[in-house]
Amino acid sequence: xxxxxxxxxxxxxxxxxxxxxxxxxxxxxxxxxxHRSVIILSMIHSVAAVGLTLLVGxxxxxxxxxxxxxxxxxxxxxxxxxxxxxxxxxxxxxxxVLPGILGFLIAxxxxxxxxxxxxxxxxxxxAVFYVVAAQVRDVTGGLDPGIVxxxxxxxxxxxxxxxxxxxxxxxxxxxAAIAASIxxxxxxxxLMILRSSELVAECIGMNTARAKSMIFAVSASLAGLSGGLxxxxxxxxxxxxxxxGLSIELLMMVIVGSLSTIWGAMFGSFAIxxxxxxxxxxxxxxxxxxxxxxxxxxxxxxxxLGETLFRVFTFRRKSA
Amino acid sequence: MFLQVVVSGIVVGCxxxxxxxxxxxxYNATKIINFANGEFMMLGGVLLAGLVAAAKVPxxxxxxxxxxxxxxxxxxxxxxxxxxxxxxxxLTLVMLTIGSALALRGAAxxxxxxxxxxxxxxxxxxxxxxxxVYIPSQGLWIIMVLVVVSxxxxxxxxxxxxxxxxxxxxxxxxxxxxxxIEPRRTAALAMIMAGSIGGLAGAMLAPMSAAFYENGIFxxxxxxxxxxxxxxxxxxxxxxGGLLIGLVESLTSGFVASGFKDAVSFMLLILVLILRPQGLxxxxxxxxx
Amino acid sequence: xxxxxxxxxxxxxxxxxxxxxxADVSFFMARGEVTALIGPNGAGKTTLINLLTGVLPADRGxxxxxxxxxxxxxAYMRAxxxxxxxxxxxxxxxxxxxxxxxxxxxxxxxxxxxxxxxLRPWLVMADNEELAERAxxxxxxxxxxxxxxxxxxxxxxYGHQRRVEIARALAQDPKLLLLDEPAAGLNRSEADELASLxxxxxxxxxxxxxxxxxMGMVMSISSHIVVLNFGRxxxxxxxxxxxxxxxxxxxxxxxxxxxx
Numbered sequence: 001x002x003x004x005x006x007x008x009x010x011x012x013x014x015x016x017x018x019x020x021x022x023x024x025x026x027x028x029x030x031x032x033x034x035h036r037s038v039i040i041l042s043m044i045h046s047v048a049a050v051g052l053t054l055l056v057g058x059x060x061x062x063x064x065x066x067x068x069x070x071x072x073x074x075x076x077x078x079x080x081x082x083x084x085x086x087x088x089x090x091x092x093x094x095x096x097v098l099p100g101i102l103g104f105l106i107a108x109x110x111x112x113x114x115x116x117x118x119x120x121x122x123x124x125x126x127a128v129f130y131v132v133a134a135q136v137r138d139v140t141g142g143l144d145p146g147i148v149x150x151x152x153x154x155x156x157x158x159x160x161x162x163x164x165x166x167x168x169x170x171x172x173x174x175x176a177a178i179a180a181s182i183x184x185x186x187x188x189x190x191l192m193i194l195r196s197s198e199l200v201a202e203c204i205g206m207n208t209a210r211a212k213s214m215i216f217a218v219s220a221s222l223a224g225l226s227g228g229l230x231x232x233x234x235x236x237x238x239x240x241x242x243x244x245g246l247s248i249e250l251l252m253m254v255i256v257g258s259l260s261t262i263w264g265a266m267f268g269s270f271a272i273x274x275x276x277x278x279x280x281x282x283x284x285x286x287x288x289x290x291x292x293x294x295x296x297x298x299x300x301x302x303x304x305l306g307e308t309l310f311r312v313f314t315f316r317r318k319s320a
Numbered sequence: 321m322f323l324q325v326v327v328s329g330i331v332v333g334c335x336x337x338x339x340x341x342x343x344x345x346x347y348n349a350t351k352i353i354n355f356a357n358g359e360f361m362m363l364g365g366v367l368l369a370g371l372v373a374a375a376k377v378p379x380x381x382x383x384x385x386x387x388x389x390x391x392x393x394x395x396x397x398x399x400x401x402x403x404x405x406x407x408x409x410x411l412t413l414v415m416l417t418i419g420s421a422l423a424l425r426g427a428a429x430x431x432x433x434x435x436x437x438x439x440x441x442x443x444x445x446x447x448x449x450x451x452x453v454y455i456p457s458q459g460l461w462i463i464m465v466l467v468v469v470s471x472x473x474x475x476x477x478x479x480x481x482x483x484x485x486x487x488x489x490x491x492x493x494x495x496x497x498x499x500x501i502e503p504r505r506t507a508a509l510a511m512i513m514a515g516s517i518g519g520l521a522g523a524m525l526a527p528m529s530a531a532f533y534e535n536g537i538f539x540x541x542x543x544x545x546x547x548x549x550x551x552x553x554x555x556x557x558x559x560x561g562g563l564l565i566g567l568v569e570s571l572t573s574g575f576v577a578s579g580f581k582d583a584v585s586f587m588l589l590i591l592v593l594i595l596r597p598q599g600l601x602x603x604x605x606x607x608x609x
Numbered sequence: 610x611x612x613x614x615x616x617x618x619x620x621x622x623x624x625x626x627x628x629x630x631x632a633d634v635s636f637f638m639a640r641g642e643v644t645a646l647i648g649p650n651g652a653g654k655t656t657l658i659n660l661l662t663g664v665l666p667a668d669r670g671x672x673x674x675x676x677x678x679x680x681x682x683x684a685y686m687r688a689x690x691x692x693x694x695x696x697x698x699x700x701x702x703x704x705x706x707x708x709x710x711x712x713x714x715x716x717x718x719x720x721x722x723x724x725x726x727x728l729r730p731w732l733v734m735a736d737n738e739e740l741a742e743r744a745x746x747x748x749x750x751x752x753x754x755x756x757x758x759x760x761x762x763x764x765x766x767y768g769h770q771r772r773v774e775i776a777r778a779l780a781q782d783p784k785l786l787l788l789d790e791p792a793a794g795l796n797r798s799e800a801d802e803l804a805s806l807x808x809x810x811x812x813x814x815x816x817x818x819x820x821x822x823x824m825g826m827v828m829s830i831s832s833h834i835v836v837l838n839f840g841r842x843x844x845x846x847x848x849x850x851x852x853x854x855x856x857x858x859x860x861x862x863x864x865x866x867x868x869x
Contacts, residue, residue: 056411062414110594116414119353119411119414120353120544123355124586124589124590125590127537128583128590131579248422284430290419290423290426291420291422291423293419294419294423295401295416295423298419302408
């Protein structure tokens with residue numbers, strides 16, 4: 001028995017502790033305002049990407065509409081803080097719960113679709129959210145002005161950015177811990193069976209319709225948490241932040257990282273957020289580079305760039 | 321008022337119908353959902369705007385150049401990107417076409433700038449006034465072009481060897497290959513046709529709504545909505561679906577709120593996918609096959 | 610026999626657009642016995658398996674597992690009630706090791722749900738140990754040695770995939786095991802091993818339904834044989850009875866000789 005790892009959970013926790021320690025170290029060391037903001041944005045997007053990995057990578061259900069849940073999370077936080085005057089903790093909790101519930105309700109009909117119809121349906125769903133968010137100005141402020149002047153997070157002598165940094169570390173670790181527990185448990189194994197064949201999953205006793213709804217809800221919750229943090233960090237934003245582009249970027253983070261481990265999502269988010277900010281003049285050609293990179297990755301490393309690099313690396317080491 | 325709204329719905333619907341046609345042709349030839357289809361239309365508009373407004377090229381030449389440019393892009397997309405992944409799973413193919421869409425969008429922004437640009441109306445045709453309903457000159461152009469494109473496609477697919485070969489390749493790829501029909505060739509042809517139709521449609525639309533490098537996403541989704549509403553893979557259904565989506569949008573913006581018109585057609589797309597995947601129209605065709 | 614019937618099928622029918630895939634089929638299955646379901650290709654055997662597992666709803670008729678009517682019970686509930694199956698082509702999940710595939714089979718014995726794994730992750734580890742233990746036992750029983758357990762299941766040789774699939778079904782600890790052509794693609798010695806494995810599985814006190822074209826295996830290990838032809842039950846009885854049945858011989862003429 002000892003030859004075979006029955007649970008990767010322990011190892012995942014070790015990785016998680018390492019990541020957390022590393023991020024904390026970074027928090028203390030980084031002085032540049034710019035670097036700090038890039039890392040915060042990476043962490044925030046990672047939260048959503050980890051959730052999306054569960055849905056796309058493990059359960060095999062593609063979503064091109066998760067930007068909508070990020071948006072719902074962001075507007076929920078804004079609404080709770082500005083209109084209801086709730087404390088930040090409750091606002092964030094609402095940003096997790098509300099998208100989760102909405103996701104659960106939407107999942108049943110939308111996940112009756114599969115393959116490219118599911119991609120189309122979720123893409124349309126994300127587009128609907130964007131249009132509605134831009135129009136329902138009472139709640140969202142539309143495209144102009146959008147949400148403005150959320151309160152600063154400065155707390156106990158720590159500046160706004162530093163507090164958000166710590167919040168993001170915490171949220172990312174929470175997301176990863178949740179994802180690791182799901183993936184390594186029987187539910188995760190069921191999902192992987194489901195990805196290969198819904199028939200087999202049913203016949204081992206998994207309620208596949210419910211399982212798909214649940215994992216969709218979990219990924220929507222994490223997207224919501226990500227959106228909530230984004231709102232807290234940016235303090236001002238509008239509907240254009242949650243368009244189809246965000247949904248595609250999130251999916252890219254998953255694919256750039258890896259479809260088969262949650263750690264890939266972190267790699268992917270950092271790659272997608274950090275790289276454009278490091279290359280000078282990249283912004284002009286950003287979309288072209290994204291597009292071409294995506295094509296190359298799908299052609300030559302369809303399991304994810306991170307995973308392919310990892311495999312190549314470990315293979316070299318083993319054969320050396 | 322109502323009739324006026326219907327007329328403008330039909331005009332926009334004709335454009336969506338053309339978007340859906342290109343999409344359908346590619347789907348029939350390769351079973352690929354081309355998420356870059358809307359970018360052909362965007363490119364058509366932006367190319368025309370760039371050539372006419374900036375380079376002072378005459379409009380007819382500009383239109384031809386836009387069509388040719390988009391056809392070329394379609395060919396490159398098929399040969400350079402999609403051919404390499406013919407046996408991939410749907411997710412890979414979806415991501416490949418999305419990646420291509422992003423690249424095209426970015427390339428358009430780099431080449432023609434990120435500003436909204438305008439194209440003058442084509443003119444020549446008069447503005448028609450029927451009672452108190454008027455049909456704009458550009459609207460007449462669009463309706464005519466859709467009729468011509470549909471007729472041409474009908475002719476190609478039912479009367480020429482080329483069209484028959486493409487249909488054969490889509491229905492029975494293996495048997496068709498045995499008859500000497502190369503699936504790679506028909507796939508490239510389909511994408512060239514989709515590119516040309518998309519470029520033409522985009523060029524026709526440019527004078528009515530401005531050309532902009534980000535137009536492709538929504539135009540593409542409208543094309544999907546039209547194609548799906550008409551029953552995926554059915555060219556006649558695609559045109560009917562396009563008109564339907566155009567009408568629904570026009571009625572929404574005329575009588576509900578113009579801001580929600582996009583949301584309504586996307587919701588329609590989702591509902592049709594879930595409730596009637598065979599399409600709203602085109603049932604008879606599905607049965608016959 | 611009726612008293613100890615594990616599975617009781619009465620008047621079950623299913624048609625697809627006018628074609629009667631399964632028409633008015635009735636039979637019993639007893640625990641501790643291998644029942645064979647045979648018939649020419651297209652006779653409705655796989656459709657019947659799909660009806661039993663609840664993947665397809667039956668048009669008419671009743672299916673009872675240990676006296677309990679399964680009408681309206683979805684596939685996953687039937688699996689939890691103790692029906693397990695294998696497939697004509699092995700269905701190994703991509704990206705999962707052999708052991709994990711079989712652990713997935715023990716889904717219904719996992720103690721933690723989604724919420725449980727979130728709130729008390731240490732339960733997951735204890736649970737995994739237990740499920741791995743169960744999976745290991747099943748793998749050992751079907752003769753897949755430990756060196757294979759860590760490998761990706763989808764990369765295994767065909768014969769091994771068939772065994773892993775039976776192990777995955779066994780991990781469900783089924784009362785009723787449905788095997789869809791488990792000997793297809795196996796060589797003689799593998800088929801013989803499979804035969805004795807099936808006998809021992811039945812000896813656990815399970816009811817085993819064997820859909821198989823290998824007449825040698827069918828005749829040697831089944832206590833009871835049901836013959837389907839064009840969706841209808843053609844004959845039923847002990848192997849000797851079936852071998853002598855004129856209708857069966859007519860339906861099978863050529864096929865029996867070819868195989869046996």
